[in-house]
Amino acid sequence: MKQFRPAVLAAALAGALVAAPALADVKLSDGVVRIGVLTDLSGLYADISGAGVVEAVKMAADDFMKENPGIKVEVISADHQNKADIASTKAREWIDTQKVDMLQDLVTSSVALAVVKVAAEKKRIAIVNGAATSRVSNEDCTPYSVHYTYDTIAMANGTGKYVVKNGGDSWYFLTADYAFGHSLEKDVSAVVTANGGKVVGSVRHPLNTSDFSSFLLQAQSSGAKIIGLANAGGDTINTIKAASEFGLLKSGKQKLAGLLMFITDVHALGLNATQGLYITSAFYWDLNDETRKWSARYFERMKREPSMVQAGNYSSTMHYLKAVKAAGTDDSDTVMKKMRETPVNDFFARNGVIRADGRMVHDMYLVQVKSPAESKKPWDYYNVVATIPGKDAYLPLEKSACPLVKK
Amino acid sequence: MTEIFGIPIQAFAGQLLIGLQNGCFYAILSLGLAIIFGMLNIINFAHGALFMTGAFAAWYCTTSLGLSYWAALAVVPVVVGLFGILIERLLLQWLYKLDHLYGLLLTFGLALVIEGLFQHKFGSSGQSMSSPEALQGAVNLGFMFLPIYRGWVVGASIVLCIITWFMIERTRLGSYLRAGTENPRLVQSFGINVPLMITLTYGYGIALAAFAGVLAAPIIQVSPHMGANIIIVVFAVVVIGGMGSIMGSILTGLGLGLVEGLTKVFYPEASSTIVFVVMAIVLLIRPAGLFGKEK
Known part of the structure; x- marks a missing residue:
């Protein structure tokens, strides 16, 4: 074993030399x-x-x-x-x-x-x-x-704009009643009207609602072509579940637009309930x-x-x-x-x-959820429809309401 | 078209029906709570967690064990009820002599543990279960499309509530039970096994919760939080109906479902709080609850 010692020592020295600059250069407040x-x-x-x-x-x-x-x-x-x-x-x-x-x-x-x-x-x-x-x-x-x-603006510019341009020009919102839901509804409404669509109404539900059928009936009687889901997580999941139960999607007169959905929601609901939905996402594992x-x-x-x-x-x-x-x-x-x-x-x-x-x-991605037949393996859920360049997805800097932006 | 408060009468009827259907869940769950409180003097905070356990068990039976929905509806309440008996024998029976608060704390702790375990195992998004084929689809009632499954939920719950009420208020077994809670020692001296009756009562209360869980599984996402979301409302129902009153909890459950359903139409933002507003008003006017007896 003895003959290896110098080599080990040399390696240690080299290591120390390499590491030393990093240690000396970066000054951390408490190490x-x-x-x-x-x-x-x-x-x-x-x-x-x-x-x-x-x-x-x-x-x-x-x-x-x-x-x-x-x-x-x-x-x-x-x-x-x-x-x-x-x-x-x-x-x-x-x-x-x-x-x-x-x-x-x-x-x-x-x-x-x-x-x-x-x-x-x-x-x-x-x-x-x-x-x-x-x-x-x-x-x-x-x-x-x-x-x-x-952010909510990117979601609006993704799903919102795409849906309006493809004929979904009248909207009714199911909105989670807190900061996020309000933001999302506001941002999507702006995109819808800017692209020639109109918002016919909205209903605000409390966070963590388990039965959405009542709200969906209200959305249904509004006659809007698109029911925009300005909610997230468990609320979105339960809305989509109730919508498929009430046969809202089968009639073809009305469509759901999940304005903030994640791959985990699709996973939890299964492709049968979610196929065909448009989702805006910043990332997809299979890109x-x-x-x-x-x-x-x-x-x-x-x-x-x-x-x-x-x-x-x-x-x-x-x-x-x-x-x-x-x-x-x-x-x-x-x-x-x-x-x-x-x-x-x-x-x-x-x-x-x-x-x-x-x-x-x-850049953001507009994706559509695959049908069960298209999906080859677990988590194979999205078809990428379009890449939305960052400058189109987000609010332009000159329009930002942030006081730090010099105008 | 005829309108009520600016809403077409058809939409109005539809909303009432949905409210009634949610009221059914409140009724079955608060019924279980009322029985347990009446007989055991335990405020069973684990009720929501066991409702959720029932839903998960139904999902597991139908997806992994290959059982049908109907088999799950029969098996799950029995299995979860037995689990309830285990809880009663191992833990709750030591607390009867103590203040209500101890039972409440113990069952609350149990609820947190059960929910934590499910969250750890299954994640927060939960699992999706579809309704049985025989009950899929919807019927056109003229004023709304009623999914057949929801109709079944309403029917099954009301029948179950009536059976339970009948058993406790109108049969010999029920009379032993009621006597046992009034004066256990006296009843025992007549040769009736009171501790066994109490154990079975707890098991039955839990089985009711599990039954509601199976009914709910195809309607709402089967997630670890489903019990926690509903249990607070159910407690309010029990308080409004009058602690321990069987008929009170059934009627209040259905009634509050309707009230909540209407709130969702007229002032949706308040739909999660309206039950508590009603509770506060009822407590101010009738502290023992609508159907409770002043002691």
Whole structure:
């Protein structure tokens, strides 16, 4: 064994030499980059975000540390139960006592709006992936917030515009009665009217309604061609279930438009109930070799394909960590500047850009759910109908209501 | 077209029918709660979780075990009821002498554990189950398309409620049961096995919840949260009807289903709170509930 010693020593030295610059260059406030994942681990958005998001962020941290052994990244997580007060208390506690540098996911719009304010007050970066409301990069934008995966405007410009242009010119909305639902209804209505359609009415239902038949009957008697579902998660699932039960779709007179649906919803409902639906998505695991490769790694850990939110969490965490490395510090202002300067190029986005209002602009995909006959294997659910360029999907910067945008 | 409060009468009738059908679930569930409270003095917070267990069991029976819906409807309440008996024998029986609060806390804890386990195993989006073939499709009632399955739910629940009421209020067994709750020692001295009766009562209450779960499975997504969403409303129903009153909980369940159905038309934003508004008003006017007896 003795003769190997010099070789081992040399390798160790070389390793130290390689690692040394990283250690010397990056000055971390407390020796570690700490990421706090605030998500819904037990409620109706737990499949869209939840444990999958925590795993995706951990994956990014692991991958990053493998390449940069000199920088230590720690991931902590908590269940905010979809309650804004719990989320902002937790965020405060994490920042004050655990020195968390970045907050991640923030599914549920009310939670996101509350937490980006806390983060800005404490000068910490908040990356919103799970939540949809376009207010995050408009009225409620902050210098430290990024809205990464999608927003209600992109959903409207995707599904909304496509459906109107293909003859669905009168709309009735089933809207979840909270920040997100209101945002989505407003944004889609704007797109519908701008493209020559009209909105004939809407009904607002409480979050977590289990029986939607009453609301569907109201939608049915409105005579609108399209029933727009401005809700998400379990609410969307139960609406579609009731619609197929009441034979709403069979008559052919009215169609459903799921304005915010995730692959996990399609998985839960099955293709029989969802075939033919148009969905706007930021990500689909089966887009190309890169997405398939990353998703296979995710699948190995979670035993299911990633939702766009889970993929977005990985991508944004990686983008943040790379910015920390390039900036040589975890100081929020410097890192934010670096994140804005650097385009996002990975399996999730091509030439993605974080704008002054915090919006990460990237291409979106309009997909249609396959019929059971078309689907070859589990999770083979989407046909990609169109790629929507980022500039068409998101609100143009000059129209952003964010006060940080110089006009 | 004739209108009521600005709504066509046909749409109005349709909404009432849907309200009635939701009321049926409230009725069966609150009936189970009322029986358990009446006989055991336990506020059974695990009721929602066991309703959900029933729905999952139905889904499992029909998709994985290859049983028919009808077989599931017969088997699931028995199996989940036996599980309830297990809970009663192992845990609840030690609490009868203590304050109500202990039973409430124990069953609440149980509910959280059961829901957590299902969430861990099946995720939050849940599973989809379709209605049996014989009951698929819809009939045109003139004012609405009524899915046949929903009609079946209304019929089956009302029959079940009446049978249960009859058993407790009009049979010899029921009279033993009622006497046993009034004065267990005296009844026992007549040679009647009161603890066994109590155990079976709990099992029956749970079986009712599981039965409702099987009925609900094809209508709402079978998810770990379905019980938690409905149980709070059901508790309000029990309070409004009067704790422990059998007929009270049946009628209140159906009535509140209608009230909620109408709210969904006139002021949908309040449809999840209206039941509690009614509860507050009833408690102010009649603290023992609509059908409860003042003690």
